Amino acid sequence: MDHIKKSDPIPEILSDCIQNRIIDLKSELIDLRRDFHMYPELGFQEFRTAQKIEVYLQALGFETHRIAGTGVVALLDSGKPGAVLMLRSDMDALPVTEVSEKDYKSKNEGVMHACGHDSHMAMLLVAARVLKENKASLTGQIKFVFQPDEEVAGAIRLVEEGVLENPRVDGVMGIHIWSLIPSGRVSISPGVVMGGLDVFKVRVTGKGGHTGYPHEAIDPVIAASSIIQTVQTIQTREMDAQKPTIIMFGKIQAGKKANIIPEEVYMEGTIRFLHTFDPDSSDNPTQKFIRICEGICQAHQCTCEIEIEHENIPLVNDEKMVRLAKQTAAQVFGSPDIIESGKYIASEDFSEFSSRVPGVFIFLGCANKEKETQFPLHNSRFNIDEDVLTKGVELHVKGALEFLKEK
Ligand SMILES: [Zn+2]
Ligand SMILES: [Zn+2]
Incomplete structure (x- = not known):
């Protein structure tokens, strides 16, 4: 050069x-x-x-x-x-x-x-x-x-x-x-002038049933809602404040009727970040996201399928x-x-x-x-x-x- x-x-x-x-x-x-x-x-x-x-x-x-x-x-x-x-x-x-x-x-x-x-x-x-x-x-x-x-x-x-x-x-x-x-x-x-982007697809599967008898079903909605809330703590509790991370859910699908506990909840969204990192390091917000999803599903006795597409890496000048x-x-x-x-x-x-x-x-x-x-x-x-x-x-x-x- x-x-x-x-x-x-x-x-x-x-x-x-x-x-x-x-x-x-x-x-x-x-x-x-x-x-x-x-x-x-x-x-x-x-x-x-x-x-x-x-x-x-x-x-x-x-x-x-x-x-x-x-x-x-x-x-x-x-x-x-x-x-x-x-x-x-x-x-x-x-x-x-x-x-x-x-x-x-x-x-x-x-x-x-x-x-x-x-x-x-x-x-x-x-x-x-x-x-x-x-x-x-x-x-x-x-x-x-x-x-x-x-x-x-x-x-x-x-x-x-x-x-x-x-x-x-x-x-x-x-x-x-x-x-x-x-x-x-x-x-x-x-340096970094534009963010990186991972796109996620999460499927939380429970066991369908009657909303009057939740003890006989496994409710994936309560697990999914906990995921949506808890992953927001990645930015505020797990990442360096100098490394902005935005996790957003753009699509949530579940259920057909008010009195039926659905079999599954399907969610899509994005994880954006403004820093470069080694994928295996603690700086990787997507690894934390996967850990939280799996942990919550386990706690609620649901199964969890996660697909991650690494769409863009951060743009570094x-x-x-x-x-x-x-x-x-x-x-x-x-x-x-x-x-x-x-x-x-x-x-x-x-x-x-x-x-x-x-x-x-x-x-x-x-x-x-x-x-x-x-x-x-x-x-x-x-x-x-x-x-x-x-x-x-x-x-x-x-x-x-x-x-x-x-x-
Ligand atoms: Zn554009
Ligand atoms: Zn453009």
């Missing part, structure tokens, strides 16, 4: 030239975003989306190839030796019905780009265009990666299919549009990559607008890349009350201040130039 340490600023002429070119492309950028917005597609069903990305990149002279079904990868080879940087955008939308009066409202009923992935794709496509135009100023190679199914941890499939190889990636950068931060600001922090991203952001935004907003406990599968190669994940503020873009991510009224998108493109382009600069 020596090339990161030796970073001098990009020559001013080139920097201004890039900025002006991106401003010239602003309407193309917004058109791309609105088009993706109108035709949102769920994870691994991004068929139209992938095709649009391919058409755009191929028109620029890129060779594209598919990965994980609907993922698209393109490589920009400067022809000069050097490092390999991966720039990543996610592609998928959410099962949310959009509430909007805008003419670019979702045309796919019940599906919406409520997490801003439409803007991520638009920014990365325009960045690919500008970087290709500036190929003569580059060294090494840039891999543009459009990834399906971020919302259900699709990144691991790209890793398994070799996205970090051929050529081997030396660093990875991603940007997420972020409505918790005002427009015109950007957050770049070292590499310190050198953070330094480089901050240098870049200082050119794009000016230093006072770079903040360290810290950690967000929501999870992001970019962690699958950044746990394997040094990475940085940047939060690009887009909240502006006058433009009604302050709604939370995943909300049916979520929208973006499109004026920040040129800044995102500039971060990609100048970040790549900084990263790839010759030793």
Whole structure:
């Protein structure tokens, strides 16, 4: 990673030239975003989306190839030796019905780009265009990666299919549009910036019966309700207070009628955490969760089946990559607008890349009350201040130039 340490600023002429070119492309950028917005597609069903990305990149002279079904990868080879940087955008939308009066409202009923992935794709496509135009100023190679199914941890499939190889990636950068931060600001922090996520499914089985004769049955409802209460003590009694952990039950199913003790209770939920740990250590909240579920079931004479899906590991930003991203952001935004907003406990599968190669994940503020873009991510009224998108493109382009600069 020596090339990161030796970073001098990009020559001013080139920097201004890039900025002006991106401003010239602003309407193309917004058109791309609105088009993706109108035709949102769920994870691994991004068929139209992938095709649009391919058409755009191929028109620029890129060779594209598919990965994980609907993922698209393109490589920009400067022809000069050097490092390999991966720039990543996610592609998928959410099962949310959009509430909007805008003419670019979702045309796919019940599906919406409520997490801003439409803007991520638009920014990365325009960045690919500008970087290709500036190929003569580059060294090494840039891999543009459009990834399906971020919302259900699709990144691991790209890793398994070799996205970090051929050529081997030396660093990875991603940007997420972020409505918790005002427009015109950007957050770049070292260390853990997004949480890990385990999803659990618990089935508590007792013995059904008449609610008038509970002594002849085994009530799984009382056991399940005890589980729901007791696992909340994991955060307050078993974890270090500096290691926030959230355990939530999103689905509980049991019973058919008021006077019947049901045979079983089925529950699903999430365990989120903001720290990294060895799975066998006492820092693992999911191990504690399993212990409490099994212990309570035993106490109530029920049986317990537990299924855990390790959906995302925490996203950790590499310190050198953070330094480089901050240098870049200082050119794009000016230093006072770079903040360290810290950690967000929501999870992001970019962690699958950044746990394997040094990475940085940047939060690009887009909240502006006058433009009604302050709604939370995943909300049916979520929208973006499109004026920040040129800044995102500039971060990609100048970040790549900084990263790839010759030793
Ligand atoms: Zn999301
Ligand atoms: Zn997202």
